[in-house]
Each structure stands twice: as structure tokens, then as C-alpha cells.
Amino acid sequence: MNDPVPILSLKNVSRHFGSFRAVDGLSLEVGAGEIVGLLGPNGAGKTTTVKMLMGMIRQTSGDLSLFGMDCFSERSEVQKRVGFLPDEPNFQSHLRGIELLEFVGKVRGLSPEAITSHIDDVGDKLGLVDDLGEFASNYSKGMRKKLAFLMATVHKPDLLIMDEPTNGLDPVATRSFLELVHRCVSGGSGVLYSTHLLDQAEKVCHRCVVMNRGQLVAEGTVEELKKASGVDSLEEVFFAVTGVGERSDV
Amino acid sequence: MSERDGRKKGEVVIALIGLVWFRFRHMTGWLGKVYPSHREPTRPRHTKGSAFFLLMGSLFLIQGFFLTHQMIKAYAERSLSLRENAVALNDFRYSSLLSKSANWPGMTDEEIRNDVEALIRFSEFDREDIGLAPLTAGEVVRQYREAGLSGFVNYEAFSKGKVTLRDFEGGNRVRLSRLLGMIFLGLLVALLFMPMAIRQKNLAATSDHQEWLFSLPIKESELLAGTFLSSVIVRPLAYLILWPLLTNLLIASGEFVLVAAIMGIVLTLLISVAITGLEIFLDTWMRARAPAILLKNAQMIFSMLGLLAFYAVLAACFAGSSSFPWVNWLAQRFPGRLGGPVGEVMLSGMAGLTGVGVVAALFFGLGGCTLAGRFMKTGWLSGNSQHSANRGLGDKSLRGGSLLKFEGLLLLRDRTLAMQVILVPIMIVGYQVLINPAMVQSITAAGICALAYSCGTYASLMTAPQLLVSEARGVWMIYNLPVAVAAYFRRRETLWRSVSTGLAVILVVVMILVSGDFQVTEIWRYLMTLLGVWVMGRVVSGIVLGKPQMPDVASGEMPRLAPGRMYGAMFFAGIFGALLWQGMFWPLVSSLVVFWFLGVAIWQRREISFNYLMEPVEEEPPSWGVDDGLWSVVVFLVAQVIVTVIGSLSGGVSGGLILVSFVVGGLVAFGFARLRQRQKAIPLPDFPDDGDQVGGSRLALEILLAASLCLAAGIGWTLVLETGIFGGADGGPGSEWSPMGLILLAVVAAPILEELLFRGFMCRTMLGFWSKRNAILGSALIFAIVHPGTSFPPVFLLGIGTAVLYFRSRSVVPGMILHALYNLGIVGWALWS
Incomplete structure (x- = not known):
């Protein structure tokens, strides 16, 4: 996992909303077979970064590329190799889970058998198979997350971009979910894992990038980060580098 | 105990006032400061709508008072x-x-x-x-x-x-006021039903501000009362609908003015109570207990009721030629009392209505409150987790599907949409038949075509915003698919346009069968109707879908669409409809071609703008495209028609009027083009740098050469037309033209204005998306098609000539000279022969 080929690369990327700088000069890379945690307090610019990577919004300046292609102008080409799990997946009101999955699979050119085996495998592990006949707009948050994960991984993507992936999942589902993510990575996929759950990031991520107010404030493996800040846990690192929520002497 | 109750009473009153105020602020979009500042870009969601309703209501009231x-x-x-x-x-x-x-x-x-x-x-x-x-x-x-x-x-x-x-007739002012009144009244009646047709706009929805309300330290029963009360009081539609009736009463009731006022307020509140009760019933009870499918159907039914009411009001108003059908209705129901003062007649009618209102309010209000009270105990915010009815895959196996299946499912399951697309046109026709049965017996091909075209285009108009609305929650999915966003929307638009055209086909066939009137000579008109629906469908959807913005992915709210675009689209669709009704063949063909181009061009632009759907603050960078030039041509034509129509009101269409309308139309279009340039604040597309530029004597020679070529073609074509093989030439300038006027139009006004417009703006903007060759051919085609139909071949050639000269000289002047020479030659030939 040393010096992996970067499949995701951000160079000096900024995104402003009027005078507000949501992302400000961010650079980062994700290589194949690597889970990179994107950490930061609320409003740090994580979701904006993810949206830019998905070609939903355009950067104000800088370069974003996935597999060497531009995220915005070559979005449809890029998306052939990317899976995306948004923080709050919502679905069209009039479709059942199974129909949405079928639709996504079809558009991606998968055979019905491939979709079925994906459901049998991943859907079963997440415990969603029984609910796939229901309208997706009636799903609970956790179920929506599971369905979105099924949809994001149906084509075995080379890069998985996830925004607060375990938000809304119960502990059992979280465990199977993390196993599935590890399986993807061992198959050679890269993962960008945006979260504010530090203990999870510490367990899952090979490398972490900490953002605050749109800027990158720390980067490295968890061990490197701890060493650099001279503290014992990622949580301490987080407080040290973001400078927020500093502990008062209780 | 009693002391505590006393203190509680004050708190309750404050809480209730607070809730009413909160709801009012939420409704009018003044809640901005409650939300964090980073949501500012998408904040003013309600303001526009509220302003619209306030404006509409005020107009309605003024109209009410006046009439x-x-x-x-x-x-x-x-x-x-x-x-x-x-x-x-x-x-x-x-x-x-x-x-x-x-x-x-x-x-x-x-x-x-x-x-x-x-x-x-x-x-x-x-x-x-x-x-x-x-x-x-x-x-x-x-x-x-x-x-x-x-x-x-x-x-x-x-x-x-x-x-x-x-019997009450009035001048134009009264008629306009009446027309406005009919539309407002219909809309308001329809809107009264709408809250029940819309998902998640309700008491129990788990939207952020409602959750916030429930986190306040207020007793559940007080919260229920407060929310109920605020729903009842802060319901502007009820007031807007009833107040014109009340103004009738107040003016008419003389000594009973106080009784009338009190009765009106009571009736307004009663209606509000009944609606709120119904809403609670639907939103709370159904959401919590009934199968999801039932709620969807109920929403569809209310949406349909709203539309039915809208068209019923319109149809009744038109039939009674009054925007106050209730006045007639009341007067006719009380014939014995006609001798009495009108105020008394209306008062007794109102008293009856109030009686009905009391019963409805009691039934729905109490029912709604009781249900809401029960569900508060079992969990007010249990929300829409109900899904047991459809749980499980059952024996549904995974079968091969397709995009078409997905789109078809969306179309079929979205009942509101299906109802709007399929039922509404039938309802419109049905009401007309009901009110005016003679219409069916005497319906002509023109009538059939106009109705079928309107219904088909309406269906396209309705599906266009629905396209985004149905995608609003899942639009992130499309961004994750390996397809271009615009291509995805275009496919769905094409499918739904096919439905619209199919609807027009059915209506044409049914109306021909019912009226028993089919004429072979009118087949072209039926064909034009169907082509019109197909072509205009793309234009209206393109216009309506311009610059939409999706809200935050997470929120799943509806995208914002500009109502102005809907009206604009209706206007342009109306142009073709009017031509169809008039049966003007060549203008129909020309506009069909222009609108077809426009549809293609608009959707070309959507290819870019859909990439910015998710941008909360930014729009796509300005650029020039084929649509810019086409819009200016449409403006040119529309302005000409308007000036001609206005000018001809005081007499016939004279040569002088045509000259004036041409010049005015040209100047308006030129002004429009300049305005676009200022708006976009970017230079027009560059000329292609292919070393093709010429000047001096070479250019003069080319102008002369082109002029003789075009003139030869023009005179040759005139001779061909004179043989009569195409059924004779167009009317052409009549005898009312003075030679001076004709020369002014053909040799001075037309070359200057048309060259500025067709070459200087249209051909140039086409370079934004098209190659030089396509820009030359495209601009020449549009140039030729908007001229009288039979002069197409030479004018097309002239268009090519002037466009080539424009590119070779990078100036519109050589084209103007060529154009003037050609026109001089043709006019001279016509005058001479």
C-alpha cells in the first residue's frame, strides 16, 4: 500500500459560495486499495468536496480529477468507475427499492443476473432483501443508506465515495457494512470516506485528511498524525489540528 | 392547583400566539434567520410564492370591488x-x-x-x-x-x-376585469384543495421547523390547539376566495352591513376549520395508519378536485359571462325573492352557506382534532414509516427491465401527473361540451385541431416541470450514472412528449368521430396539429426547464421553477395555436420550422445548463448559442404581428402599416438583440480564423457577382411562379402600395434591419454551437422560411449569399448592399412588368 497510484486527485481546489469559502485550496489524493478518511467538524467543507468530486457542483478554482479525468466536464465517463453514497440518499417517490436497483444496474449495462447476484450477496449481508419490494420513499434513514450502498456498489466501482456512510445504520449493519467496504478495498478499489466519527475513522482508514473551514489542516496515517501532534488518539489529533472544541479543564 | 392553572393559562395564550406568529413567518418566508447562514443561498423559497398570492389576491379584491x-x-x-x-x-x-x-x-x-x-x-x-x-x-x-x-x-x-x-355588460375595462376575476377565482378555488394534494406539507411532517416546534416545552394538547388554530387563521386562500363575495355583500346589504360582515368572517373561519380538519385527517391518520397507496390516491383525488373546481369555475364564469357566478346562482335560486333588495337575497344565500359551513367545520374539524389527539399519544412524529403493506419481495422475481420501463413506471405511478396529462384535457373539453353542447354539433376541423393542439401542448407543459419534480429527491442518483444529465432528461422529455402527441391523436380521432365531420381537404390541418404538438412540446419543455435549481440533495425539497417561464411557454405555444385556428398554411409551416429549430437550440443549451442543476448560487457561464438568434427572430415576427393587428384596428392593412410594422418589429428585435448582448456581457462568438477574409475591389466584385446571381434566380423563379404550376404566386404588394413606400421597405428598411438581425446577430450567435457552414445554411433557412412561402428558393440563395459575404468581409454592410440590390431588382422587375 506504499505509494499507491492516485485514482483521485485534488490540486489546490477551492469552492466559494459568494464570499463564503466552503473549500479553500484543498489538495489530496486517494490511491487504489486505500481508504482515505476525510475528517472535519461540521461545515468544514467535506460535503462540498464530495459534491465537486461527483460533478454536481463546479470548483471555483483548482483541479479535480478521478482516474485522470476532469470531474465536471467528463463526469459521465468518470462515473462509470465511481460509486457514490450520499449522506442523505433520497429517492424518486414512485419507485420500489428493487426497481431503483434494476434501473441503476441497467443504465450501467449490467445483466439482470449480475444485479440479482449483487442483491443476494450484498443485499443479504446488509439485511435489506426483504424490504426491496417497498417504495423507497417509505424507507427509514438506515434502509435508504443500505439501498444507496447497494446502488453504489452494483457495478463494482474502482472508487467509492462515501459521505457519512454509517450515519443511520445500526451496529449490526455498521459491522457488515464495514466488512463490505474492506472487501471492496481488498479487491483493489479506493475509498474516500468522509466522516466525523473519529473512532470509526481510526479503525477503518489507512490515511486521514483533516479539514477545517475549507482548508486541509493535517494529513497522514493515523499513527503519523498522532506522532505529529504528540497525542494518543485520533480524537485528540482532531481537536489539536482543528482548534475547535478545545477541552476546558474539567 | 388553581393557582398553577391560572399561571398556565397565560402561558397557553402566549404559546398559541407564538405558534400562530411562527406559522405566519414560515408561510411568508420570513423564517430566514432561524436557519444557519450557510443555507442562505437557497433560503428565500417562499417569498416569491407569497408575493404572487398577495398580488393575485389584491388584484382579485380590486376587481371585486370595482365590478x-x-x-x-x-x-x-x-x-x-x-x-x-x-x-x-x-x-x-x-x-x-x-x-x-x-x-x-x-x-x-x-x-x-x-x-x-x-x-x-x-x-x-x-x-x-x-x-x-x-x-x-x-x-x-x-x-x-x-x-x-x-x-x-x-x-x-x-x-x-x-x-x-x-344582463350586465360593460366596456373593455369591465371585460378585462372580469376575465382576470375568472382566472383568479378559478386558481384560488383550485389552490384551496392543493394543500391536501401535496406531500409533506402538513401538521405532522417531520420537517425541520416542525420538529423544532415539538421540541418546545409545550403540552401536547396546547401544541395541537396552537397548530390547529394557526392553520385555521393563517390561511390566506380562504380569505382571498371569500372576500370578493363579502364585498358584494357589504356593498349590497345596506342596513345589514354588520350582519353581512360578521357572517362573512364566520364563514371564512368555518371553511378554514373544515379544510384544516381534512388536512389533519389526511396527513396524520392516513400517514400513520392507512396503506401508502391510499394516501397517494387521496392526494391524487384532491389534486383532481382542485382542477375540477378550477375548470368548473372558469366554465361557469364563461357561460354566465360573469366572474361572479354566485350572484347569478343565488338570484336564480330565489326567484320569489327577486323583488327584494339584492343584499337580502344574498344574505339568505350566505346564511344557507354558513349552515353548511358549520356542519362541515364541526364534522371535519372535530374529526381531525380527535384523530390528531389520538395520534399525539401514539407518537405524533411517527411519520411515514408505514410500509408493511408492501413489505417483502414476495414472489416478485428480478426480471429484465429497461430505461423505458423505469420511465413508464414513473409516469404511471405518479398519479397526479398522469391525471394532469390525461384527464385534464378531457375535463376541459368535457366542461365546454357540458356548458355549450351546441359546440360539439357545429365543431369544425379548425376547432378540433385547436382543441387537440391545446390539450397536447398543455400536457407537454405540465410534464416538463414534473420531470424535475419527480427527480428532485433522486437527482443525486443521476449524477452518479454514467450518462450525461441533459441526455437523461431529454430521453424522459421525449417519452412524455410522445404521450402528449398520442393524446392529441386520440382527441382528433374522437372529435372527428363525434362530430362526424371529416374532410379530406383538412388532412393537412390535422397533420399540422400533431406536428405542432410534437415540435412545440420540445420548445415549451425547454423553456420551462430553463435555469431550474435543485435544492440541497439531502433535503429532498422540490426544485424552484419560474412561473414566468410557464407563461412565456404558453404564449409561444399560443402563437402556433392561433395560426392553426386561422388555418394560415405558410405561416404555419414557417413557424413550425422556426420552432423546431428553437426546440433543438434550447435543448442544446440545456446540455450545458443541466450540469448546473445542483449549483446553489451559480449559473452556467454565459455563452452564445443558436437559440439567441432564434429568439430575436421570434421577437421580430411577434412584434410585427402585434403592430399590424393594433394598426389595423382602425382600418384595413395598408402598405404604410406593413412598412411601419416591419420597421417597428425590426427595431424591437434589434433592441432585444442588443439587450441580450448587454445582459450576457460577453462578446459575440469570434469569426472562424480560416483566412477567408477579403476586402476592397475583390469584395465589390463579389457583391456584384452575388447580386446578379441572386437576381437572376429571383426573376427566374418569378417567371416560374407566373406559369401557375404552384397554384399562383402570393398576393404580394397590393395596389395600395405607392412605389415610394415599396422602395423604402424593400431597398432601405429590409436590407438594414434584416442584415443586422439575421446576419449580424443570428448567424453570428449560431457560431457559438455550430460550424461556419451550418451557421450559413441555418441562418439562410430561417431567413427564407420567415419570408412569404413561395419566394423560398431565391430568398434562401440570397440568405446564403449575404451570410457568405458577412463572413468574408466580417461586416454586415456588404450583405446590406447585396440585399438592397436584389430587392431593388425584384421590385423594379415587378413594377416594370
Whole structure:
């Protein structure tokens, strides 16, 4: 996992909303077979970064590329190799889970058998198979997350971009979910894992990038980060580098 | 205990006031500061809508005051002062008739007629003045012979006058006011039903501000009461709908003004209570207990009721030629009281309505409250987790699907949409038939085509925003698919446009069958109708979908669409509809081509703009495209038509008027083009740098060469037309043209304005998306197609010539010279021959 080929690369990327700088000069890379945690307090610019990577919004300046292609102008080409799990997946009101999955699979050119085996495998592990006949707009948050994960991984993507992936999942589902993510990575996929759950990031991520107010404030493996800040846990690192929520002497 | 209760009472009042205020602020979009500042870009969601309703309501009220005052005055003058006399005189005539009729058996018709006429003369009463039911001697004799005296001596026949507010006519101001009133009233009635047709706009929805409310330290029952109360009070639609009626009452009721005012307020509140109760029932009970499918159907039904009400009001208003159908309705329901003051008649009608209102409010209000109270105990915010009815895959196996299947499912399952697309046109036609049955028997091909075209285009217009609305929650998915966003939307638009065209086909066939009127010579019109629906569908959807913005992915809210774009699209669709109705063949063909180009061009632009769907603050960078030039041409044509129509009001269409409308149209279009340039603040696309530029004597030579070539083609074509193989030439400039006027138009105005527009702006902007060759051919085609149909070939050639010169000289002047030379030659030839 040393010096992996970067499949995701951000160079000096900024995104402003009027005078507000949501992302400000961010650079980062994700290589194949690597889970990179994107950490930061609320409003740090994580979701904006993810949206830019998905070609939903355009950067104000800088370069974003996935597999060497531009995220915005070559979005449809890029998306052939990317899976995306948004923080709050919502679905069209009039479709059942199974129909949405079928639709996504079809558009991606998968055979019905491939979709079925994906459901049998991943859907079963997440415990969603029984609910796939229901309208997706009636799903609970956790179920929506599971369905979105099924949809994001149906084509075995080379890069998985996830925004607060375990938000809304119960502990059992979280465990199977993390196993599935590890399986993807061992198959050679890269993962960008945006979260504010530090203990999870510490367990899952090979490398972490900490953002605050749109800027990158720390980067490295968890061990490197701890060493650099001279503290014992990622949580301490987080407080040290973001400078927020500093502990008062209780 | 009692002390605690006393303190609680004050708190309750404060809480209730707070809730009402909160709801008011939420409704009017003044809640901005409650949300964190980073949500600012998408914040002013409600403001535009609220402003729209306030404006609409105010217009409605003004219209109500204005019309009511005039109507009541006319009514009062005609009925109050004359009614008593009329009734007294009728009594007199009736009793005289009865006393005379004893002598009638055995008398001849002539003798009876003389008798009756003497009686009418004796009464010295002019029926025309008071508009009484006609009483002629001939009619009396006829009815007497047919059924004996009892057959016509029905007191009602005499006493039931024909003075109703229907007779009330007015000037243009009144008619415009009435038309506005009809539309506003219909919309408002429809909107009253809408809250129940919209998902997640309700008491129990788990939206952020409602959750915030429930986190306040207020007792559940107080919260329920407060929310209920605020829903009842802060419901502007109820007031807007009823207040014009109330103004009628207040003006008319004279001494009962206070009673009328109180009754109006009570009725407004009652309606509000009933609607709120219904809403709670739907939103709370159904969401929590009923299968999801039931809620969806109920929402569809309410959406349909709203539309039904809208069209019912419109149809009733048109039939009664009044925007106040209730006035007629009340007056007709109380014929015996027609002699009384109009205010009393209306008051008694209102009293009846209030009675119904009380029952409805009690039933729905109490029912809704009881249900809401019960569900508060079992979990108010249990929300929409109900899904057991459809749980499980069952025996549904994974079968091969396709995009078409996905799109078809969305279309079929979205009941509101299906209903709007398929049922609404049928409803519109149905209402017209109901109100005016003679229409069906006498329907012409023009009528069939206009109706089918309107319904088909309406369906396209409705599906366009629905396209985004149905995707709003899942739009992130599309961004994760390996397809271009615009291509995805275009596919769905094409599918739904096919549905619209299919609907038009069905309507044409059904109406032909019903009317039994099919003419082979009208086949072109039917074809134009279907082509029109197909072509305009793309234009209207392209216009409507311009610059939409999706809200935050997470929120799943609806995208914002500009109502102005809907009206704009309706206007442009109306142009083709008017031409279809008039049956103008060549203008139809030209506009079909122009609109087809426009549709393609608009969707070309959507290829770019859809990439910015998710941008909360930014729009796509400005660019020039084929659509810019086409818009200016459309403006050119529309402005010409408007000036010609206005000018011809005072007389016929003269040569001078055509000259004026051409110049005005050209200047307006030129102004429009300049305005676009200022708006976009970027230079026009560059000329292609292909070393093709020439100047000096070479250019002069080329102009002369092109002019002789075009002129030869033009005169040759004129000779061909004169042989009559194309059924004769167009009318051309008539005798009312003075040679000077013709030369001014053809040699001065046309070359300058058309070159500026077609080459200087249209051809140039086409370079934004098209190659030089396509820009030359495309601009020449549009240039030729908007000219009179039979002159197409030489004008097309001229268009190519001027466009080539434009690129070679990088100036519009050589083109102007060529254009002027050509026109001079043709006009000279025409005058000479």
C-alpha cells in the first residue's frame, strides 16, 4: 500500500459560495486499495468536496480529477468507475427499492443476473432483501443508506465515495457494512470516506485528511498524525489540528 | 392547583400566539434567520410564492370591488326601482287577462289578439324598459289554443323577470376585469384543495421547523390547539376566495352591513376549520395508519378536485359571462325573492352557506382534532414509516427491465401527473361540451385541431416541470450514472412528449368521430396539429426547464421553477395555436420550422445548463448559442404581428402599416438583440480564423457577382411562379402600395434591419454551437422560411449569399448592399412588368 497510484486527485481546489469559502485550496489524493478518511467538524467543507468530486457542483478554482479525468466536464465517463453514497440518499417517490436497483444496474449495462447476484450477496449481508419490494420513499434513514450502498456498489466501482456512510445504520449493519467496504478495498478499489466519527475513522482508514473551514489542516496515517501532534488518539489529533472544541479543564 | 392553572393559562395564550406568529413567518418566508447562514443561498423559497398570492389576491379584491360596485348599482337601479311596479303591473295584467278570458271561448284568434293587445296598450307599460318576459298577443293566443288558459297563465311566466346580473355588460375595462376575476377565482378555488394534494406539507411532517416546534416545552394538547388554530387563521386562500363575495355583500346589504360582515368572517373561519380538519385527517391518520397507496390516491383525488373546481369555475364564469357566478346562482335560486333588495337575497344565500359551513367545520374539524389527539399519544412524529403493506419481495422475481420501463413506471405511478396529462384535457373539453353542447354539433376541423393542439401542448407543459419534480429527491442518483444529465432528461422529455402527441391523436380521432365531420381537404390541418404538438412540446419543455435549481440533495425539497417561464411557454405555444385556428398554411409551416429549430437550440443549451442543476448560487457561464438568434427572430415576427393587428384596428392593412410594422418589429428585435448582448456581457462568438477574409475591389466584385446571381434566380423563379404550376404566386404588394413606400421597405428598411438581425446577430450567435457552414445554411433557412412561402428558393440563395459575404468581409454592410440590390431588382422587375 506504499505509494499507491492516485485514482483521485485534488490540486489546490477551492469552492466559494459568494464570499463564503466552503473549500479553500484543498489538495489530496486517494490511491487504489486505500481508504482515505476525510475528517472535519461540521461545515468544514467535506460535503462540498464530495459534491465537486461527483460533478454536481463546479470548483471555483483548482483541479479535480478521478482516474485522470476532469470531474465536471467528463463526469459521465468518470462515473462509470465511481460509486457514490450520499449522506442523505433520497429517492424518486414512485419507485420500489428493487426497481431503483434494476434501473441503476441497467443504465450501467449490467445483466439482470449480475444485479440479482449483487442483491443476494450484498443485499443479504446488509439485511435489506426483504424490504426491496417497498417504495423507497417509505424507507427509514438506515434502509435508504443500505439501498444507496447497494446502488453504489452494483457495478463494482474502482472508487467509492462515501459521505457519512454509517450515519443511520445500526451496529449490526455498521459491522457488515464495514466488512463490505474492506472487501471492496481488498479487491483493489479506493475509498474516500468522509466522516466525523473519529473512532470509526481510526479503525477503518489507512490515511486521514483533516479539514477545517475549507482548508486541509493535517494529513497522514493515523499513527503519523498522532506522532505529529504528540497525542494518543485520533480524537485528540482532531481537536489539536482543528482548534475547535478545545477541552476546558474539567 | 388553581393557582398553577391560572399561571398556565397565560402561558397557553402566549404559546398559541407564538405558534400562530411562527406559522405566519414560515408561510411568508420570513423564517430566514432561524436557519444557519450557510443555507442562505437557497433560503428565500417562499417569498416569491407569497408575493404572487398577495398580488393575485389584491388584484382579485380590486376587481371585486370595482365590478361589484358597478353590478350592484346596475342591478339595484333596474330591479329595485322597477321591480315593484313591474310586479304590480303584471298582477294587473294577469287579473285583467283572467277576467277577459271568460269571454274567449268561441272568439276567433284575431278577436282574442285584439283583446290582448288592447290590454297591453291599456297597461301603458313598456316591457322593453324593465326587461320582463315577453308577453305578446300572438303568444297568448298560441298558448290559449294549445292548452287552454291554464297552459300559460302561470304567474311565474309573468312575474319572473329577466333582469339578472347576466344582463350586465360593460366596456373593455369591465371585460378585462372580469376575465382576470375568472382566472383568479378559478386558481384560488383550485389552490384551496392543493394543500391536501401535496406531500409533506402538513401538521405532522417531520420537517425541520416542525420538529423544532415539538421540541418546545409545550403540552401536547396546547401544541395541537396552537397548530390547529394557526392553520385555521393563517390561511390566506380562504380569505382571498371569500372576500370578493363579502364585498358584494357589504356593498349590497345596506342596513345589514354588520350582519353581512360578521357572517362573512364566520364563514371564512368555518371553511378554514373544515379544510384544516381534512388536512389533519389526511396527513396524520392516513400517514400513520392507512396503506401508502391510499394516501397517494387521496392526494391524487384532491389534486383532481382542485382542477375540477378550477375548470368548473372558469366554465361557469364563461357561460354566465360573469366572474361572479354566485350572484347569478343565488338570484336564480330565489326567484320569489327577486323583488327584494339584492343584499337580502344574498344574505339568505350566505346564511344557507354558513349552515353548511358549520356542519362541515364541526364534522371535519372535530374529526381531525380527535384523530390528531389520538395520534399525539401514539407518537405524533411517527411519520411515514408505514410500509408493511408492501413489505417483502414476495414472489416478485428480478426480471429484465429497461430505461423505458423505469420511465413508464414513473409516469404511471405518479398519479397526479398522469391525471394532469390525461384527464385534464378531457375535463376541459368535457366542461365546454357540458356548458355549450351546441359546440360539439357545429365543431369544425379548425376547432378540433385547436382543441387537440391545446390539450397536447398543455400536457407537454405540465410534464416538463414534473420531470424535475419527480427527480428532485433522486437527482443525486443521476449524477452518479454514467450518462450525461441533459441526455437523461431529454430521453424522459421525449417519452412524455410522445404521450402528449398520442393524446392529441386520440382527441382528433374522437372529435372527428363525434362530430362526424371529416374532410379530406383538412388532412393537412390535422397533420399540422400533431406536428405542432410534437415540435412545440420540445420548445415549451425547454423553456420551462430553463435555469431550474435543485435544492440541497439531502433535503429532498422540490426544485424552484419560474412561473414566468410557464407563461412565456404558453404564449409561444399560443402563437402556433392561433395560426392553426386561422388555418394560415405558410405561416404555419414557417413557424413550425422556426420552432423546431428553437426546440433543438434550447435543448442544446440545456446540455450545458443541466450540469448546473445542483449549483446553489451559480449559473452556467454565459455563452452564445443558436437559440439567441432564434429568439430575436421570434421577437421580430411577434412584434410585427402585434403592430399590424393594433394598426389595423382602425382600418384595413395598408402598405404604410406593413412598412411601419416591419420597421417597428425590426427595431424591437434589434433592441432585444442588443439587450441580450448587454445582459450576457460577453462578446459575440469570434469569426472562424480560416483566412477567408477579403476586402476592397475583390469584395465589390463579389457583391456584384452575388447580386446578379441572386437576381437572376429571383426573376427566374418569378417567371416560374407566373406559369401557375404552384397554384399562383402570393398576393404580394397590393395596389395600395405607392412605389415610394415599396422602395423604402424593400431597398432601405429590409436590407438594414434584416442584415443586422439575421446576419449580424443570428448567424453570428449560431457560431457559438455550430460550424461556419451550418451557421450559413441555418441562418439562410430561417431567413427564407420567415419570408412569404413561395419566394423560398431565391430568398434562401440570397440568405446564403449575404451570410457568405458577412463572413468574408466580417461586416454586415456588404450583405446590406447585396440585399438592397436584389430587392431593388425584384421590385423594379415587378413594377416594370
